[in-house]
Amino acid sequence: MLNLLSILIGLFALLLAIPSVIPFLGWGNWFVLPVALAGAGIGALSRSNGGRNFCLVVLALAVLRLMLGHGIF
Template sequence: MFNIISILIGIVALVLAIPSAIPLLGWGNWIVLPIAVLGAGIGALSSSNGGRNFCLIVFIIAVIRLSLGGGII
């Protein structure tokens, strides 16, 4: 059950991260980061690792995008 919830949270984070890849919308990644961490935390409670890994991938994508934009844009 935790794995499904984690995957759903990861999908929400990914949907928010996609428009944040557009220039001048990078600030949206600051919203994505806590959502992805929450999903990874819930996924860690599950017996399988799929949801946790998915949320961590979304987190890494958001962090890389933030670092490319200098943390703001």
């Protein structure tokens, strides 16, 4: 059950991250980071690793995008 919740949180974080790929909207990734981190934490409590890994991938993409845009762009 926690794995499913983690996947749903990861999907929500991914939906928040998609518009943040557009130039000058990269600051939106700052909202994605805590959501994906919370999903990874919930996924770590479950027996399966799928939800946790998915949230970690979304988190890594958001961090990479923030690094490319210097945290703002």
